[in-house]
Amino acid sequence: GENVEQHPSTLSVQEGDSAVIKCTYSDSASNYFPWYKQELGKRPQLIIDIRSNVGEKKDQRIAVTLNKTAKHFSLHITETQPEDSAVYFCAATTDNYGQNFVFGPGTRLSVLP
Amino acid sequence: KAGVTQTPRYLIKTRGQQVTLSCSPISGHRSVSWYQQTPGQGLQFLFEYFSETQRNKGNFPGRFSGRQFSNSRSEMNVSTLELGDSALYLCASTTAGGNTGELFFGEGSRLTVL
Numbered sequence: 001g002e003n004v005e006q007h008p009s010t011l012s013v014q015e016g017d018s019a020v021i022k023c024t025y026s027d028s029a030s031n032y033f034p035w036y037k038q039e040l041g042k043r044p045q046l047i048i049d050i051r052s053n054v055g056e057k058k059d060q061r062i063a064v065t066l067n068k069t070a071k072h073f074s075l076h077i078t079e080t081q082p083e084d085s086a087v088y089f090c091a092a093t094t095d096n097y098g099q100n101f102v103f104g105p106g107t108r109l110s111v112l113p
Numbered sequence: 114k115a116g117v118t119q120t121p122r123y124l125i126k127t128r129g130q131q132v133t134l135s136c137s138p139i140s141g142h143r144s145v146s147w148y149q150q151t152p153g154q155g156l157q158f159l160f161e162y163f164s165e166t167q168r169n170k171g172n173f174p175g176r177f178s179g180r181q182f183s184n185s186r187s188e189m190n191v192s193t194l195e196l197g198d199s200a201l202y203l204c205a206s207t208t209a210g211g212n213t214g215e216l217f218f219g220e221g222s223r224l225t226v227l
Contacts, residue, residue, distance in 0.1 A: 099214075
């Protein structure tokens with residue numbers, strides 16, 4: 001089955017700097033890769049996603065890149081702000097007809113003022 | 114529009130007992146999935162229901178079961194509780210009936226097994 005690894009497990013950056021979180025997946029059939037943000041004590045929420053037919057997607061300060069050959073995808077946050085502090089989860093799925101996601105273990109991002 | 118609602122929010126059980134958790138999806142959402150969240154393991158997929166049928170199942174023992182009702186509300190049950198079952202159980206619903214899409218999570222049911 002699919003396995004998703006995520007690095008780093010913790011990341012501290014200064015406000016205004018960029019943050020990059022990387023995930024690798026094992027199943028080349030995976031075709032959908034979402035990123036979820038979970039603030040302390042709150043529910044996970046989707047922040048950006050990418051499908052296998054796209055190499056990059058951007059939404060304001062957040063971008064995701066996908067390298068299908070290497071089987072890895074990355075989350076890029078620019079001009080970080082204190083409210084970006086949270087745990088970020090990447091996920092992958094091979095399932096076109098369901099919601100069977102395999103999540104990475106998460107990255108705790110701390111943005112220091 | 115009301116979000117995904119999970120009950121109870123917190124519960125404490127002892128080993129050997131069983132527990133039933135409930136999830137009411139966003140109105141119109143027909144797919145409901147369940148995840149177990151623990152500090153060391155992250156989010157692990159339990160199962161997914163669509164139109165009252167289990168469509169996917171994760172790698173959890175048979176003690177974990179679920180069902181979905183005609184109104185899309187879902188329940189999950191854990192029998193013969195073990196200490197390792199202590200976790201936050203998250204339910205998520207989505208409107209996507211035919212392909213993957215955004216998961217809308219509930220706030221979770223935090224289970225403590227003593």
